Amino acid sequence: MDYLPIFTKLENRPCLVVGGGSIALRKVHLLLKAGAEVTVCALQFHSSLLEKGNAQQITLLKQAFTPELLNNKWLVIAATNNKEINQLVADKADQLQVLVNVVDSPEQSSFIMPSIVDRSPIVVAISSGGKAPVLARLIRERLEALLPMHLGRLASISGEFRHRVKAVIKNVSLRRRYWEKLFGNGELANLLQKGQTDKAVQLMESSLTEDVARGDVALVGAGPGDPSLLTLKALQLMQQADVVLYDRLVSSEILDLVRRDADLISVGKEAGNHEVGQSRTNQMLVEYALQGRKVVRLKGGDSFIFGRGGEELEELVEAGIAFQVVPGITAASGCSAYAGIPLTHRDFAQSVTFVTGHRKANGEQLNWKALSISNQTLVVYMGLIQSEEIQTQLIANGRSPDTPVALINKGTSSQQHVVIGKLSELVLLGGGLAGPTLMIIGEVVSLAEKLAWYKPESNQKLSRDPFLVNLA
Numbered sequence: 001m002d003y004l005p006i007f008t009k010l011e012n013r014p015c016l017v018v019g020g021g022s023i024a025l026r027k028v029h030l031l032l033k034a035g036a037e038v039t040v041c042a043l044q045f046h047s048s049l050l051e052k053g054n055a056q057q058i059t060l061l062k063q064a065f066t067p068e069l070l071n072n073k074w075l076v077i078a079a080t081n082n083k084e085i086n087q088l089v090a091d092k093a094d095q096l097q098v099l100v101n102v103v104d105s106p107e108q109s110s111f112i113m114p115s116i117v118d119r120s121p122i123v124v125a126i127s128s129g130g131k132a133p134v135l136a137r138l139i140r141e142r143l144e145a146l147l148p149m150h151l152g153r154l155a156s157i158s159g160e161f162r163h164r165v166k167a168v169i170k171n172v173s174l175r176r177r178y179w180e181k182l183f184g185n186g187e188l189a190n191l192l193q194k195g196q197t198d199k200a201v202q203l204m205e206s207s208l209t210e211d212v213a214r215g216d217v218a219l220v221g222a223g224p225g226d227p228s229l230l231t232l233k234a235l236q237l238m239q240q241a242d243v244v245l246y247d248r249l250v251s252s253e254i255l256d257l258v259r260r261d262a263d264l265i266s267v268g269k270e271a272g273n274h275e276v277g278q279s280r281t282n283q284m285l286v287e288y289a290l291q292g293r294k295v296v297r298l299k300g301g302d303s304f305i306f307g308r309g310g311e312e313l314e315e316l317v318e319a320g321i322a323f324q325v326v327p328g329i330t331a332a333s334g335c336s337a338y339a340g341i342p343l344t345h346r347d348f349a350q351s352v353t354f355v356t357g358h359r360k361a362n363g364e365q366l367n368w369k370a371l372s373i374s375n376q377t378l379v380v381y382m383g384l385i386q387s388e389e390i391q392t393q394l395i396a397n398g399r400s401p402d403t404p405v406a407l408i409n410k411g412t413s414s415q416q417h418v419v420i421g422k423l424s425e426l427v428l429l430g431g432g433l434a435g436p437t438l439m440i441i442g443e444v445v446s447l448a449e450k451l452a453w454y455k456p457e458s459n460q461k462l463s464r465d466p467f468l469v470n471l472a
C-alpha cells in the first residue's frame with residue numbers, strides 16, 4: 001500500500017489553499033464541505049472565490065505565498081499554475097510537517113486527494129496512487145451507479161437508531177445480525193427511496209423483536225478457482241458469514257473475499273487423505289448453527305457434484321437447522337470453458353457423463369461398457385490416481401485407443417495447464433501433474449486446439465500429440 005487511506009476531520013480547522021483559479025476553487029469547495037476554516041492566498045482571485053470572501057465563508061489574502069502562512073495550518077493545497085511556487089509550498093510544508101497536496105503532482109505531495117462517491121455520511125474514496133487516474137474515475141462511476149442515493153439517509157437514520165438497538169439487543173454478534181438483516185431488507189430501501197423516513201424508522205423498530213438469534217447454514221459452491229466465477233449470492237453470503245468452513249479446493253483468492261472478522265476453518269481433504277472427517281464436518285456445521293451463527297460451508301465447484309453436499313444437508317435436516325444451497329460452477333464447466341472444449345457438440349458428442357475415479361471403499365464399479373460407447377463425453381473427477389484403470393477398462397470395452405483426452409490441471413486458475421493426447425497415453429500424460437486435475441475423454445477434445453482462448457497477440461503455436469497449453 002503506497003498510501004494509507006484516512007478520513008480526516010477538518011471541521012473548524014484552519015487549512016490553506018495557495019492559488020486563486022478554478023482549480024483552487026474546486027479544492028476550496030471540498031474543504032468547505034468538510035467544514036474547514038479556509039484561507040486562500042493568491043495575487044488574483046476567481047470571481048466565486050471573491051464572492052465567498054465577501055460572504056466571509058473564507059479568508060482571502062491577496063499576497064504571494066510566504067512560509068509563515070503555514071503556521072497553525074492542518075494542511076495546505078498548492079493549486080497555482082506555477083511549478084516553482086507549488087514546489088516552494090511543498091518544501092516549506094514538509095519542513096514544518098504540515099500535510100501538503102500539490103494538485104496533479106503526487107510526487108510533490110505528502111497526501112493525495114481521492115476520487116469521491118459522496119453519500120454522506122457514507123463516503124467512498126478511491127485512489128490509484130496517481131498511477132491510473134482514469135481507472136480510478138471509471139471505478140468511481142461504477143460505484144456512483146451502484147450505490148443508491150438513499151444510502152446516505154439510511155446511514156443517518158441508522159446512526160440515530162444505534163442506541164435503541166444497543167439497548168434492546170445486548171449481544172454484539174446478534175446486533176450485527178440485526179443490522180445485516182435490516183440493510184438487506186428491500187422494503188426498507190423502498191421506503192427510503194420514496195422518502196418515507198417515518199415508516200422506515202417504524203420498520204426498524206418492529207424488526208427489533210424478530211428472532212435474529214437463529215443460526216443457519218449456507219452450502220455455497222465456490223467454483224473451480226478463478227474468483228470471478230463466484231456467483232453474486234455466494235459473495236454476499238461470504239461477506240455476511242460468522243464462520244466459514246472451507247475445502248482444500250477453495251483458492252486463497254476466494255478466501256480473501258470472506259468477511260474479515262469471520263472465523264475461517266479448514267476442513268480440507270484430498271482424495272483418500274481426510275484431514276477433518278466428514279462426520280466431524282457435519283457435526284461442526286450443526287454446532288455452529290446452534291450457537292446462533294451464520295455458517296457458510298464453502299466448497300470447490302458445486303456442492304452437489306462430487307461435493308458430498310447431500311450428506312451434509314441430511315445432517316442439518318435431522319438437527320432442524322435452516323439451510324440454503326447456492327450452486328457453483330462445477331469443475332467440468334469451468335475447466336472445459338477455459339480449455340476450449342465444449343462438452344457436447346452436434347458432430348462429436350450427444351451426451352456427457354460425469355464420473356468420479358474415487359469411490360467409497362467396496363463401492364460400486366463403474367459401468368465401463370456404457371462409458372466406452374463413442375460419441376459421448378466422459379468427464380472424470382478425481383481420476384488421476386485411477387488413470388491406469390480408466391485407460392485399460394475403456395479400451396478393453398471398446399473405446400478407441402485414439403480417442404482424444406484432455407487433462408486440465410488447476411483449471412481456471414492462473415496456473416491452469418492443459419495436457420492433450422490420446423486415450424492410449426492417459427497414464428503417461430498425467431504423470432507429472434499434481435493438484436486438482438480433471439479428465440475429459442471424448443471426441444470433443446479434438447476441438448481444443450481450435451477453440452482454446454484466442455490470443456492473437458501471443459501468436460502461440462501449439463505443438464501436437466500430445467501438446468501442452470499454458471493459459472497463464
Ligand code: SAH
Nearest residue numbers: 301302307330331381382410411436437438
Ligand atoms: N464439487 C467439485 C468437485 C469436487 S471433487 C466440483 O463441482 O467441481 C474434486 C475433483 O474435482 C478434483 O480431484 C478434480 O478432478 C476436480 N476439480 C475441482 N476443481 C478443479 C480445478 N480447478 N481444475 C481441475 N480439476 C478440478
